[in-house]
Amino acid sequence: MKNKVTKMTILKMKKKGEKIAAITSYDYLSTKLIDDTGIDCILVGDSLGMVIMGYENTLPVTMEEIIHHLKAVTRARPRAIVVGDMPFMSYQASVEDAVRNAGRLVKEGGAQSVKLEGGERYVPVIEAIVQASIPVVGHLGLTPQSLHEFGGYRVQGKDAESAERLISDAKALEKAGCFAIVLEGIPWQLAQKITGSIEIATIGIGAGPHCDGQVLVIQDMLGIYDEPLPKFVKMYEELGERIRGAVSAYVKDVKDGSFPGMEHSYSADKKKGPSDDPEDEKGNIAR
Ligand code: KIV
Numbered sequence: 636m637k638n639k640v641t642k643m644t645i646l647k648m649k650k651k652g653e654k655i656a657a658i659t660s661y662d663y664l665s666t667k668l669i670d671d672t673g674i675d676c677i678l679v680g681d682s683l684g685m686v687i688m689g690y691e692n693t694l695p696v697t698m699e700e701i702i703h704h705l706k707a708v709t710r711a712r713p714r715a716i717v718v719g720d721m722p723f724m725s726y727q728a729s730v731e732d733a734v735r736n737a738g739r740l741v742k743e744g745g746a747q748s749v750k751l752e753g754g755e756r757y758v759p760v761i762e763a764i765v766q767a768s769i770p771v772v773g774h775l776g777l778t779p780q781s782l783h784e785f786g787g788y789r790v791q792g793k794d795a796e797s798a799e800r801l802i803s804d805a806k807a808l809e810k811a812g813c814f815a816i817v818l819e820g821i822p823w824q825l826a827q828k829i830t831g832s833i834e835i836a837t838i839g840i841g842a843g844p845h846c847d848g849q850v851l852v853i854q855d856m857l858g859i860y861d862e863p864l865p866k867f868v869k870m871y872e873e874l875g876e877r878i879r880g881a882v883s884a885y886v887k888d889v890k891d892g893s894f895p896g897m898e899h900s901y902s903a904d905k906k907k908g909p910s911d912d913p914e915d916e917k918g919n920i921a922r
Pocket of ligand 1: 659678679680682720817819840850851852
């Protein structure tokens with residue numbers, strides 16, 4: 636594949652000061668659309684628990700769900716590097732679990748790297764996954780799998796002590812072999828400091844403009860998700876409204892009989908007429 640983005644590409648981008656654009660995707664068709672835009676990194680995030688499955692948070696997401704969506708995404712053979720998220724409890728209980736589950740995301744799901752949440756205490760886990768030749772993305776700050784530990788979705792690293800801890804976590808993750816770290820929900824000054832103190836890439840979400848790259852959940856930026864959005868989301872479209880409008884028009888047409896018309900219908904008549912469609916001689920319908 637032409638110019639496939641790899642962990643080396645991301646590291647080079649960091650070195651050259653080239654910004655890294657990342658986005659989530661969970662299905663084949665969206666991935667094909669997204670990959671045409673020059674996006675560098677596609678994350679099959681455990682955010683799928685909320686935006687696809689309708690769970691209240693990311694904690695119920697299973698390995699099977701992540702693998703199912705990873706398969707759909709990687710079937711699109713994107714140029715962007717595909718990162719598979721390690722769901723809650725797929726890496727916390729033991730290093731062995733973590734390596735096996737990271738391996739499943741690569742072997743069964745086709746991911747080119749995996750992401751996991753947490754700082755210094757996950758160094759042995761990250762080292763073991765990297766030893767298995769699987770590139771790892773770290774994730775620090777407002778890590779949603781720690782929702783109950785934090786007592787809610789709260790910006791992290793606001794005081795000097797927790798900021799220092801996050802800086803040393805970032806350095807520990809770099810030393811353990813991560814090639815990038817997602818920084819979520821931290822003050823921009825801290826994100827800037829972390830970005831300047833490590834040689835691996837930082838990908839921000841709610842971490843200000845000074846990270847090496849940014850990531851957003853696609854449903855948020857397209858305006859499809861119907862929950863209130865956090866301040867850090869920039870909505871580039873209001874697709875939710877447009878989908879409602881289009882489906883309402885369809886419902887109206889069906890109810891009042893204006894759809895389907897003859898132009899959408901097949902004829903038993905062998906002679907081609909205005910209502911005939913491009914069927915081949917065997918009756919197959921061109922899509
Ligand atoms: O699950 C996810 O989509 C994520 C991003 C928000 C970074 O972890």
